[in-house]
Amino acid sequence: MNIAEKFDGQHTVVSFEVFPPKKESSIDSIYATIERLRELHPDFISVTYGAGGVGVANPLTVQICSRIQNEYGIDAVAHLTCLNNSKADIDGLLEKLKSSHITNILALRGDRNPDMAPKDDFHYASELAEYILAKGEGFHISGACYPEVHPEAEGLVEDIGNLKKKVDAGAEHLVSQLFFENNVFYDFVEKARIAGIQVPIEAGIMPVTNKSQIERMVAQCGASIPAKLSKLLQRFGDDPKAMQDAGIAYATNQIMDLIANGVDGVHIYTMNKAEIAEKIVGNIQSMVR
Ligand code: FAD
Numbered sequence: 001m002n003i004a005e006k007f008d009g010q011h012t013v014v015s016f017e018v019f020p021p022k023k024e025s026s027i028d029s030i031y032a033t034i035e036r037l038r039e040l041h042p043d044f045i046s047v048t049y050g051a052g053g054v055g056v057a058n059p060l061t062v063q064i065c066s067r068i069q070n071e072y073g074i075d076a077v078a079h080l081t082c083l084n085n086s087k088a089d090i091d092g093l094l095e096k097l098k099s100s101h102i103t104n105i106l107a108l109r110g111d112r113n114p115d116m117a118p119k120d121d122f123h124y125a126s127e128l129a130e131y132i133l134a135k136g137e138g139f140h141i142s143g144a145c146y147p148e149v150h151p152e153a154e155g156l157v158e159d160i161g162n163l164k165k166k167v168d169a170g171a172e173h174l175v176s177q178l179f180f181e182n183n184v185f186y187d188f189v190e191k192a193r194i195a196g197i198q199v200p201i202e203a204g205i206m207p208v209t210n211k212s213q214i215e216r217m218v219a220q221c222g223a224s225i226p227a228k229l230s231k232l233l234q235r236f237g238d239d240p241k242a243m244q245d246a247g248i249a250y251a252t253n254q255i256m257d258l259i260a261n262g263v264d265g266v267h268i269y270t271m272n273k274a275e276i277a278e279k280i281v282g283n284i285q286s287m288v289r
Pocket of ligand 1: 047048049050079080081107108109110111112123124125126144145150151152153158159162163165166175176177178204
């Protein structure tokens, strides 16, 4: 099913993101996680691709998507980056996706890897979206967006202008970068709508359950930490159980407020931790349907 059709106005879409393990020998642990996530009845599960600027194919992305879609019966979205892929590389990956009946793709540029010269076939995610759709093989495209502005963009106006190009190139649905202050997201969505971007925009929510992990993520993506979250990190950061409980409560509050304000959907960055997704979804279940 085309992911964009999930946004039917009757419910708030809830989806999860997982990442493939680095080693194939650890594949069973991700399947055990997904089996638990399946019980939460997400609208879809997306699987990352060479994240962290690695930019090269992890064959497990397609394999995991295939299991999600064909064995667990949940729509899968495959992330696909283009900066370090040639058209021939992309053709090969699309073939694999097609033969696994995966038709939903989150088309991304990918982060720059200082140790790897980019290939020259694609420069932006919009070019990848256009390339895939021009093939006419029934793929549906989603794209990424940045409530706090993409780190390489000069400002919000320029970044939203570029986002509009991605939507005009065929992205039918957007997933946001993680953020911890809902007002930043509301302001971004308002400006995107004024710019003529009418596709559903899902809010990316990262439950903060580990102080050092969140410091790494924030350094990577440039998200800001509001004072109220900073206080939780200071108070509970060295106590894993308390930090996890506080992080789940913070994410739950963020999601509750987003739903109350009519968000199209919530994409939970699970970090492959089923128990955290279970607790959050348990808290919001009655609010999304
Ligand atoms: P683009 O949309 O191409 O934008 C990149 C920059 O170029 C922006 O500054 C934009 O303003 C500018 N730009 C865009 N189009 C134009 C244009 N036509 N002219 C001039 N400037 C332009 N990375 C991974 O490696 N693997 C993953 O699985 C992965 N999953 C992600 C999932 C989500 C939801 C998000 C938000 C990010 C993810 N990333 C992933 C990270 C992503 O690859 C990086 O943030 C990357 O730097 C930008 O990718 P993009 O697709 O948003 O790029």
